[in-house]
Amino acid sequence: MxxxxxxxxxxxxxxxxxxxxxxxxxxxxxxxxxxxxxxxxxxxxxxxxxxxxxxxxxxxxxRPDIKHGGFTEQEDQIICTLYTQMGSRWSAIASQLPGRTDNDVKNYWNTKLKKKLMAAKVISPNNNNNKTLLTTQQNSDFQATKNCSSSSLVHLPILSNDITNFSSNISLDLIHQQLYSPQFMNLEIGGANSRNNKNNNSSSNIEGSTSSSSLALLDYKGGSSLLEEEKQHGVGGDNDESNKEFLMDLGFDGEFSQSISSYCYSEWVDFNCAEIKPH
DNA sequence: AACGCTTCCAACCGCCTGTAG
DNA sequence: TCTACAGGCGGTTGGAAGCGT
CATH class of the missing domain: 1.10.10.60 (Homeodomain-like)
Known part of the structure; x- marks a missing residue:
């Protein structure tokens, strides 16, 4: 019933x-x-x-305080950062953006930012440090799609469920300082926009993906974690380094990224690989 | 101009959570 | 403690608008 x-x-x-x-x-x-x-x-x-x-x-x-119109670069960066930290908790993300609603942020992410980010972080086919980990269930899907260009895959380490502990250890001021640093603000993510990318064969281009999020987080610390498997089989072990690298890409300095990276246990996996069509 | 495809976003759906009785 | 209900949220959908051919 x-x-x-x-x-x-x-x-x-x-x-x-x-x-x-x-x-x-x-x-x-x-x-x-x-x-x-x-x-x-x-x-x-x-x-x-x-x-x-x-x-x-x-x-x-x-609501009178709703902000209509396009998102600014600054808002882009905040969304990206918060999304990497907490995933698709749109209301929480929107609460950090005055005048923006969760629906707005969600739509913006699904239609533009996701693609923008995917174009930004591309796995080098020969780079063994960039592993894509799939759950058992998803692995068969991935097997079926592994012939698609591996350069279309995205690999982003993220801050995971220890963010609470992390927050208590790192001052928010420091985060904001880093977030709004010129280095961070000037970080170029992908092309000018998705429409422009359409005609750019050299960039990875995600067309035909569903509107639902194709990105998933594999939490190494969770019950279905692959980290333990990795440890047992002697693979991996470089997450701290790659996470640190990513954070430095985002403009966080060495010491800061070192602090954060020890809390990073997750990776992005794109399950829409099958739908990625090179143009 | 007409058609088909893609993109965008408002709105809906249904699950989860909090709370009052 | 249990139940019912409303609010909140994330995922999804459908149609309008934009764009290319």
Whole structure:
């Protein structure tokens, strides 16, 4: 038995909001606030909409402090950095970007930033330090796709579940200092934009990937960790070094990256390799 | 101009979590 | 402690707009 729907689907309007509906919702919230109950709100406001839909419309579009328009380079860098630290926790990431919503950030990441980053970090086919690790389940998929250009794979070490400990050891000031350093701000990630990349055969180009995230984190410290396997079989062991390298790429200095890299246990894996088509 | 493909983003879906009773 | 419900969130979808041929 499925979960009961939050509203009567047959009697609520769906799809794009009209200017009238927007005005009604805005006026109601301006006068009464949410009243602590989004589900009851549309009925009180005279809207034939689901409460969740009202909430979403308000939070993502109608709120007065919403920032519309393109993302700045600075915002790009913040998103990338936070994504590498905490993964797809869009609300947490958005909370660090005034005026941006989780939906905005998520869309922006899926449509632009992900591709931008993927173009930036490319595995050299001959570089054994850049291993791509797959879970057993995903390994068969990878086997089926290994004939695709390995230069299309992305390999990014990230900060993992020890970020909490990390945060308590490294001051946020230091992070911000590094984040906004000229070195960091000038870091070039990929081409000018995805449209331009389209005509650039020399850059890796991800076309036809699904809208869902194809990136996954393999946490070496987790239960399904491959790190232990690696240790047992005597492979790997250079993660600290590659992580450090990556952090230095991002503008973190030697000492800082050394501190952080000891907390890095994860790698990016792109499971959409099969869908990467060279142009 | 017309068509098809790609990109973008608003909106929906359903699961998870917190909380009141 | 249990249950029901609402809020919050991330993943996904569908249609409009843009672009190339």
């Amino acid at each position: 499925g979960r009961a729907p939050c509203c009567d689907k047959a009697n609520v309007k769906r799809g794009p909001w009209s200017p009238d509906e927007d005005a009604t919702l805005k006026n109601y919230l301006h006068t009464h606030g949410t009243g602590g109950n989004w589900i009851a709100l549309p009925r009180k406001a005279g809207l034939r909409r689901c409460g969740k839909s009202c909430r979403l419309r308000w939070l993502n579009y109608l």
